[in-house]
Amino acid sequence: MKSDIATSEIAQPYAEALMTVAQSNNLTEAFGNDARSLVTLLNDSQQLRDFFDNPFILPENKKALIGRVLGDDTNAFFRSFLMLLVDKKRISVLSAICKQYLAILRQLNQTVLAEVVSAVPLNETQEQAVKEKVMAMTNAREVELEKKVDTELIGGVIIKVGSQVIDASLRGQLRRLSLRLSS
Missing domain, CATH: 3.40.30 (Glutaredoxin)
Known part of the structure; x- marks a missing residue:
């Protein structure tokens, strides 16, 4: 069981980094839409959350699933960010990162x-x-x-x-x- 405080501490810098990339490329709203979709998807699918949380599943398999879930219409920067999360073993806090990003976006707007x-x-x-x-x-x-x-x-x-x-x-x-x- 992950602590909410620890998860928040981990998620905040990643959310801020994602916002920096979004702002520098004029993609804040597009990233916001992608983040909302991912939060909904993760909230609705315990199986997907378990898949990302499982440390025994190979990173290549997690990346392949992300590619299938996102499809071709997702921005390349956002897709690269998700792949980075897999490489850094932080994909399990994806929902928290997306929620933090959305909070920052709401504050900006x-x-x-x-x-x-x-x-x-x-x-x-x-x-x-x-x-x-x-x-x-x-x-x-x-x-x-x-x-x-x-x-x-x-x-x-x-x-x-x-x-x-x-x-x-x-x-x-x-x-x-x-x-x-x-x-």
């Missing part, structure tokens, strides 16, 4: 990440309303939504922006009502 947990998937109108609410709260230029569905909320949403939490869920309202009635 004055974008805020808002985690939205809802009882049902949000439609475009509801997403736009959440974005506007977060923009008003944070004075950010853009808002990036990380959406999750939790059917136990019964209804409504929970919005997390940094350390701020707005609980507008039915479950939260019932909990607050219960606390008021019991005191």
Whole structure:
């Protein structure tokens, strides 16, 4: 089990190096899209994470898999960066590196990440309303939504922006009502 702090310490310099390469080649958004895709892929596939984490799998096999997963449409600089991670035996922290890169990119673009947990998937109108609410709260230029569905909320949403939490869920309202009635 890897420590989150140790992983973060390892990921930060690689994410910064990736950002430097991206900025010098005007590819920050393209790298951001590739990083988002990889984070989603790694979150969805335990088998892929296990493959990258396994020290007994030869680096050539990991590189071959990266080549197949990325396809031909991925930037050569980004592909080379991933191959470097394999050579340096840091491919197991790829998800953390990509997340750090995305955090740096959001900071550069004055974008805020808002985690939205809802009882049902949000439609475009509801997403736009959440974005506007977060923009008003944070004075950010853009808002990036990380959406999750939790059917136990019964209804409504929970919005997390940094350390701020707005609980507008039915479950939260019932909990607050219960606390008021019991005191």
